[in-house]
Amino acid sequence: MTAVPGGFGPLLPEDRVDAATLVRQGFGIPREYFDRSVELFGPGVMRGLRAGPEAGSAGGLVACAAVWPMDQWFGGRPVPSCGVAAVAVDPAQRGRGYGTALMRGLLEEARAGGAALSVLYPATLPLYTRLGFGRGGVSFDWSAPPAALSAGPPPRDGWIRRTDASDAGQLAALRRSLFTTTNGLVERNEGLWSFALCPDGAPSDVYTLGGSGGLEGYIAVAPPADRKLNVADLCLLSPRAVRLAQGFLGGYRAQVDRVTWRGGPDDPLVLLAAERGVRADACDEWLLRILDLPRALESRGYPPGVAGELTLDVSDALIPENSGCFRLSLSDGKASVRPLPRALNNADKAGGRTGKAVLSLSIAALACLYSGHKGPHVLRQVGLLRGGEEALALASLFFSGPAPWMPDRF
Numbered sequence: 001m002t003a004v005p006g007g008f009g010p011l012l013p014e015d016r017v018d019a020a021t022l023v024r025q026g027f028g029i030p031r032e033y034f035d036r037s038v039e040l041f042g043p044g045v046m047r048g049l050r051a052g053p054e055a056g057s058a059g060g061l062v063a064c065a066a067v068w069p070m071d072q073w074f075g076g077r078p079v080p081s082c083g084v085a086a087v088a089v090d091p092a093q094r095g096r097g098y099g100t101a102l103m104r105g106l107l108e109e110a111r112a113g114g115a116a117l118s119v120l121y122p123a124t125l126p127l128y129t130r131l132g133f134g135r136g137g138v139s140f141d142w143s144a145p146p147a148a149l150s151a152g153p154p155p156r157d158g159w160i161r162r163t164d165a166s167d168a169g170q171l172a173a174l175r176r177s178l179f180t181t182t183n184g185l186v187e188r189n190e191g192l193w194s195f196a197l198c199p200d201g202a203p204s205d206v207y208t209l210g211g212s213g214g215l216e217g218y219i220a221v222a223p224p225a226d227r228k229l230n231v232a233d234l235c236l237l238s239p240r241a242v243r244l245a246q247g248f249l250g251g252y253r254a255q256v257d258r259v260t261w262r263g264g265p266d267d268p269l270v271l272l273a274a275e276r277g278v279r280a281d282a283c284d285e286w287l288l289r290i291l292d293l294p295r296a297l298e299s300r301g302y303p304p305g306v307a308g309e310l311t312l313d314v315s316d317a318l319i320p321e322n323s324g325c326f327r328l329s330l331s332d333g334k335a336s337v338r339p340l341p342r343a344l345n346n347a348d349k350a351g352g353r354t355g356k357a358v359l360s361l362s363i364a365a366l367a368c369l370y371s372g373h374k375g376p377h378v379l380r381q382v383g384l385l386r387g388g389e390e391a392l393a394l395a396s397l398f399f400s401g402p403a404p405w406m407p408d409r410f
């Protein structure tokens with residue numbers, strides 16, 4: 001990676017007020033919320049960029065962001081990733097390259113620290129797509145009238161109990177069961193748990209659901225307000241847990257007009273809604289950046305029983321180590337990646353001399369394929385990937401799986 005201009009690095013304690021101002025100007029976040037987030041994510045979470053003399057305020061903080069390590073699950077295995085949030089540039093200094101320089105600095109740092117991926121929610125696309133981020137997955141805002149979820153009596157073959165919201169360990173253990181059956185979920189640190197269970201700063205009420213065999217899920221709700229019930233977080237691991245949650249939410253039908261919750265495209269409450277009226281109010285896409293190509297491909301899991309070899313011909317303008325040809329070999333749900341010593345010519349890319357299936361694509365398009373967000377055929381259709389039928393068939397198999405999503409927003 002090339003050197004970052006200006007002074008990139010961790011924020012100093014004396015930068016805190018300036019950083020809070022940048023974040024307030026960037027996102028309208030009040031000082032108390034900024035301080036609370038920094039405390040929850042830890043003092044090392046903030047990074048900053050200082051201007052050089054060209055900005056007329058030598059040494060001043062012109063940009064900041066929050067970064068933290070976390071595992072993100074793909075194919076049933078954890079991949080070391082770097083979450084990025086609160087990217088903000090001084091409004092008086094925007095459009096001068098500071099946002100780009102800050103991002104380059106933190107991607108370089110994350111890669112050096114062992115992260116294979118970086119993930120963020122973009123407020124604007126060009127900044128991030130130029131840095132090699134691709135579309136990674138989604139986060140839906142669903143809503144429904146409570147009666148559309150269930151108008152009948154609550155099921156009698158299970159129980160719902162209010163529980164101590166501070167026992168996140170119990171909730172984390174339940175949530176962990178989802179990691180191996182879906183794609184894109186992230187392991188929450190204290191900060192992400194707090195965002196999930198106390199979305200507006202006030203704790204929600206948490207209820208666990210289960211049957212005679214024990215716990216099967218949980219649902220966290222904020223107090224109803226303005227005839228709306230916001231489900232802050234939920235995890236429903238069995239058909240019974242879904243029916244219990246439906247009955248629980250249906251019980252609010254005299255109090256609220258709509259229930260809102262976050263989920264993925266295959267949301268259980270949506271799939272089993274009893275009546276029409278469920279709506280996707282928003283669908284946010286998160287972006288994924290592959291920082292270390294071999295590590296990212298070797299860390300994720302793959303469908304069992306799939307084996308084969310695919311040559312990836314990848315271009316990455318920012319991280320030269322990711323550029324070039326790599327042989328991806330798959331067996332027993334695991335991958336090994338070997339860089340190929342030379343660039344492919346056109347005959348090789350057509351699958352000729354190598355005798356292997358070859359896919360040519362940018363690092364951003366690879367992120368989209370890698371997460372399972374989009375398949376190789378649609379990526380080829382829109383010109384984001386080149387390859388023959390054999391290569392596309394293999395890539396479809398390698399990266400098949402549940403559509404990637406996450407409820408967490410940061």
Ligand SMILES: CC(C)(COP(=O)(O)OP(=O)(O)OC[C@H]1O[C@@H](n2cnc3c(N)ncnc32)[C@H](O)[C@@H]1OP(=O)(O)O)[C@@H](O)C(=O)NCCC(=O)NCCS
Pocket residue numbers: 025026027086087088089090093094095096097098099100101121122123124126127
């Ligand atoms: C988005 C933001 C971080 C960009 O920082 P910046 O220093 O202005 O960006 P750069 O100068 O490095 O420009 C990179 C690209 O960002 C985009 N960009 C530049 N200024 C921007 C602005 N004011 N608003 C939105 N996007 C902008 C442009 O696409 C630009 O590319 P271009 O110069 O080829 O058109 C900055 O505008 C900002 O702080 N916005 C408010 C908070 C926010 O939206 N943060 C992003 C959260 S994910």
